[in-house]
Amino acid sequence: MGLILISSVVLLVTFLIIKWFKDQQKTPLPPGPGLLECLKITWHMMRKNDTHLIGEELSRRYGDIFIIRILSVNTVFLNSSRIMRKVFSTSQYRDVTNDRPPTFFSEYIFYGGKDLTLRNNDDLLVKIRHIIHRSMKMYGDGVKVFEDMVNSEIELMKNTLQSADNEPTFDLDSALTVSIIRILHIFLTNETPDNAAEICSVIKEYDHFANVLFNFSNNMVLTLFPWLRCVPGPFRDMYKKMKNVQNRLHDLYLNDRIKKRLGSHGKGVLAHILAEFEVDDQLNEFYVKSVLGNLVVAGYLTTKGALSGFFLLMLYYPEVQRRIQEEIDENIGKERIPSLDDRPVMHYTNACILECLRFIGHVPFAVPHRNKIEVEIEGLRIPANSTLIPNMWTMTHSDKAWDRHDEFLPERFLGDDGKLLPVDHPLRSRLIPFGTGRRVCVGESFAKSRIFLFVTLLLQKFNFSPDKNKLAPLHSSLWKPEAVLHPDFLKCAVRIR
Numbered sequence: 001m002g003l004i005l006i007s008s009v010v011l012l013v014t015f016l017i018i019k020w021f022k023d024q025q026k027t028p029l030p031p032g033p034g035l036l037e038c039l040k041i042t043w044h045m046m047r048k049n050d051t052h053l054i055g056e057e058l059s060r061r062y063g064d065i066f067i068i069r070i071l072s073v074n075t076v077f078l079n080s081s082r083i084m085r086k087v088f089s090t091s092q093y094r095d096v097t098n099d100r101p102p103t104f105f106s107e108y109i110f111y112g113g114k115d116l117t118l119r120n121n122d123d124l125l126v127k128i129r130h131i132i133h134r135s136m137k138m139y140g141d142g143v144k145v146f147e148d149m150v151n152s153e154i155e156l157m158k159n160t161l162q163s164a165d166n167e168p169t170f171d172l173d174s175a176l177t178v179s180i181i182r183i184l185h186i187f188l189t190n191e192t193p194d195n196a197a198e199i200c201s202v203i204k205e206y207d208h209f210a211n212v213l214f215n216f217s218n219n220m221v222l223t224l225f226p227w228l229r230c231v232p233g234p235f236r237d238m239y240k241k242m243k244n245v246q247n248r249l250h251d252l253y254l255n256d257r258i259k260k261r262l263g264s265h266g267k268g269v270l271a272h273i274l275a276e277f278e279v280d281d282q283l284n285e286f287y288v289k290s291v292l293g294n295l296v297v298a299g300y301l302t303t304k305g306a307l308s309g310f311f312l313l314m315l316y317y318p319e320v321q322r323r324i325q326e327e328i329d330e331n332i333g334k335e336r337i338p339s340l341d342d343r344p345v346m347h348y349t350n351a352c353i354l355e356c357l358r359f360i361g362h363v364p365f366a367v368p369h370r371n372k373i374e375v376e377i378e379g380l381r382i383p384a385n386s387t388l389i390p391n392m393w394t395m396t397h398s399d400k401a402w403d404r405h406d407e408f409l410p411e412r413f414l415g416d417d418g419k420l421l422p423v424d425h426p427l428r429s430r431l432i433p434f435g436t437g438r439r440v441c442v443g444e445s446f447a448k449s450r451i452f453l454f455v456t457l458l459l460q461k462f463n464f465s466p467d468k469n470k471l472a473p474l475h476s477s478l479w480k481p482e483a484v485l486h487p488d489f490l491k492c493a494v495r496i497r
């Protein structure tokens with residue numbers, strides 16, 4: 001017995017030494033903390049969810065690209081838009097860097113990887129992205145039908161705001177939540193919701209658990225130890241609650257009656273997806289359920305984070321709010337309803353929206369990628385099957401990329417002529433909040449349209465100011481660390497202009 005043990009240890013040590021020597025002869029790995037520090041960081045990550053702050057600190061030490069070994073997984077952080085573009089978009093790398101690492105979420109919530117967001121870069125991904133793109137085109141930029149629907153929903157929200165005119169305080173967070181979810185419902189079904197309270201409750205709960213389970217730490221722990229979902233304790237509770245609300249979501253959107261109705265009038269993204277999936281043998285109901293899950297998370301959480309972050313900034317910066325209102329008055333007027341056609345002339349407003357996305361950096365790690373084979377990038381070796389983190393947090397907060405990075409300065413995106421910098425301007429190209437390349441956000445244009453309409457429609461008619469309550473912290477580094485960040489509360493005074 002003793003002999004077997006000693007031989008095993010000798011074999012293992014010999015193997016590690018040979019591997020170490022072989023590794024020394026190869027191209028070097030990216031810089032990064034040593035073994036002991038990696039263990040300390042892993043331990044910290046397992047207990048706390050603030051990995052984006054650790055990533056920021058390490059990128060100050062190591063630059064645009066560094067590696068942490070999290071137990072058996074090589075985790076490579078890409079810390080600027082320059083390196084992300086190179087790794088995810090250029091023809092040299094894009095065929096091999098756009099897969100996803102295996103995750104608990106994909107395996108146990110999305111039926112063994114049947115969804116879009118967490119699946120590998122395969123033919124089916126291209127097909128599903130194509131279906132969504134095609135169905136979204138019906139509703140994309142400038143399409144009047146969609147714009148009118150969004151406007152009438154924001155009109156409803158305006159009625160609620162009007163009734164708060166004389167109130168000392170108003171819960172803007174809740175009003176935004178309801179409105180964003182109602183619009184998401186229209187986007188999915190092409191129908192105004194008749195049971196809005198139930199829809200809001202289910203989507204909010206679904207997204208809450210998705211946000212908690214998919215944050216860096218919980219995702220890491222559950223992916224490494226998936227059996228924790230069966231052991232009594234917090235992980236099993238979260239998992240059970242997620243599954244429970246997932247069933248409620250399917251009941252709401254995919255029960256037979258609804259499928260039939262959506263199928264018959266064929267409008268809305270969901271109807272489009274159902275129709276495509278019905279004629280395609282490769283796809284089954286689990287794909288539909290999983291893609292619905294993707295859209296419900298991405299379509300609510302991210303836009304909600306951006307809009308509540310934006311209005312929080314308006315409370316901190318009344319002079320910015322005033323300047324946006326002046327631009328609205330000048331270009332749209334006080335009565336005409338703002339439209340997406342107004343976007344090209346609303347330079348200051350557009351700069352504020354961009355700077356908000358930069359300043360809050362509310363999707364800190366986007367969605368991790370994986371490289372299926374070993375690649376060499378800028379003289380550094382990235383081993384096959386590394387987890388590649390698009391470190392959006394550092395991209396938006398780095399003091400190397402942004403002058404006065406911790407200040408909200410919309411003017412940084414304006415040229416000397418007061419116009420928005422063109423997309424290919426070096427400074428603007430430092431900001432890619434929707435990602436880049438094959439996995440770029442499929443909802444980018446929908447999200448940008450919605451944010452623009454909310455901002456202009458609401459600021460045209462109302463002033464927002466702090467009330468007696470304390471404001472949520474200005475800096476998103478102090479917001480609750482989840483996969484998508486948002487201010488913890490947003491109460492304010494609303495006055496008709």
Ligand code: HEM
Nearest residue numbers: 117298299302303306366367433434435439441442443447
């Ligand atoms: C402010 C709002 C939003 C931001 C900042 C945002 C950002 C992102 C980012 C960074 C990614 C990952 C890119 C990558 O993997 O490299 C992503 C992926 C995705 N987004 Fe968005 N997003 C937003 C809104 C939306 C909306 C409204 C939808 C849908 C209605 C949506 C649907 C998706 C989907 C399905 C993916 C996965 C694409 C894939 O894996 O191929 N997003 N988004």
